[in-house]
Amino acid sequence: MGGNSNKLELPKVDLTGLGMAEPGTKAWSSVQEKVASALMNYGCFQAIYNDIEAELQNGLIEQALLDVFKEEAKFSYAPSLPCSGWLLQLTGFAFKSLQLNDPESLADVQDNTMCNYAKHMQGLLQTIHRMIILSLDLDDHYHSHIKSVEYSMRLSEYFDDVQNNKTKIGMPSHVDSNYVSIILQQKEGLEIESPNHGWIRITPLPNSFTVLIGEAFMAWTNRRFRARNHRVKLDGSSKRYSIIFSSIPSRSDDMIQTMDELVDNKHPLVYKPFKYYDYLKFRFSNGEKEDTLKSYCGVEQAEAAA
Numbered sequence: 001m002g003g004n005s006n007k008l009e010l011p012k013v014d015l016t017g018l019g020m021a022e023p024g025t026k027a028w029s030s031v032q033e034k035v036a037s038a039l040m041n042y043g044c045f046q047a048i049y050n051d052i053e054a055e056l057q058n059g060l061i062e063q064a065l066l067d068v069f070k071e072e073a074k075f076s077y078a079p080s081l082p083c084s085g086w087l088l089q090l091t092g093f094a095f096k097s098l099q100l101n102d103p104e105s106l107a108d109v110q111d112n113t114m115c116n117y118a119k120h121m122q123g124l125l126q127t128i129h130r131m132i133i134l135s136l137d138l139d140d141h142y143h144s145h146i147k148s149v150e151y152s153m154r155l156s157e158y159f160d161d162v163q164n165n166k167t168k169i170g171m172p173s174h175v176d177s178n179y180v181s182i183i184l185q186q187k188e189g190l191e192i193e194s195p196n197h198g199w200i201r202i203t204p205l206p207n208s209f210t211v212l213i214g215e216a217f218m219a220w221t222n223r224r225f226r227a228r229n230h231r232v233k234l235d236g237s238s239k240r241y242s243i244i245f246s247s248i249p250s251r252s253d254d255m256i257q258t259m260d261e262l263v264d265n266k267h268p269l270v271y272k273p274f275k276y277y278d279y280l281k282f283r284f285s286n287g288e289k290e291d292t293l294k295s296y297c298g299v300e301q302a303e304a305a306a
């Protein structure tokens with residue numbers, strides 16, 4: 001697709017206070033409708049969330065994020081994916097990430113700002129999973145599904161020395177592999193590809209996050225919800241930081257299987273069941289191509305090879 005980015009905006013949905021709301025209530029249902037429709041049509045939306053307003057507005061989260069990178073030496077270096085470790089850095093890309101499978105491990109580096117952030121994000125992710133599942137009339141599956149979900153937090157630092165690089169791409173176009181990601185950007189850079197409008201550059205509004213569907217949910221829902229390409233384009237004026245908080249399949253129960261209820265003549269099965277962490281290894285060792293998941297476990301692919 002073209003390289004232009006423009007000022008189109010994503011749908012916005014206010015998720016403030018939903019932790020207290022019960023599924024099925026009026027307050028919940030109107031938000032659910034917006035979440036499901038945005039995710040179905042765009043694969044993403046901008047979430048407004050005022051429940052951690054104080055931390056966001058007083059810069060506490062940003063400060064905590066910067067502090068972690070100042071204390072970088074305290075974290076051991078783990079160069080290999082998937083998900084094993086602490087610091088990962090891909091040659092040629094202008095960022096490094098600290099992958100925290102247990103946000104509480106930050107406790108000796110800082111106060112509990114990040115742990116508190118992680119708790120809120122976990123609650124938000126559970127709400128979003130429930131809304132997706134309810135919107136598909138599959139609520140019977142919610143409890144077993146959510147038991148097989150874990151959470152991951154990645155803190156990223158993008159370098160500021162990309163002036164010589166014309167494209168200033170900090171992270172190239174990709175889809176996320178997990179269920180859902182919630183991205184907090186400390187400054188602009190995230191762009192999402194819309195099938196009709198090219199790259200949409202996301203403005204970091206006050207108290208807002210970007211929510212994105214990943215491949216695990218795309219497979220679980222038989223592509224009713226689709227992962228969208230996104231990338232990070234830097235302005236090269238200063239470092240950029242972001243937090244990517246994600247729901248991921250659990251390490252002990254990582255088989256992703258499309259719900260039978262979502263397969264019919266109109267919607268034939270797209271992906272065979274697959275083990276998520278085996279897929280991540282495949283994706284990491286083969287490089288990401290156009291629709292890597294289909295080449296790994298797509299039904300047509302498997303049949304053609306048979």
Ligand SMILES: O=C(O)CCC(=O)C(=O)O
Nearest residue numbers: 156183185190232242244
């Ligand atoms: O830093 C960002 O804004 C997004 C990064 C991203 O897409 C990712 O880490 O998967």
Ligand SMILES: [Fe+2]
Nearest residue numbers: 174175176230
């Ligand atoms: Fe991503």
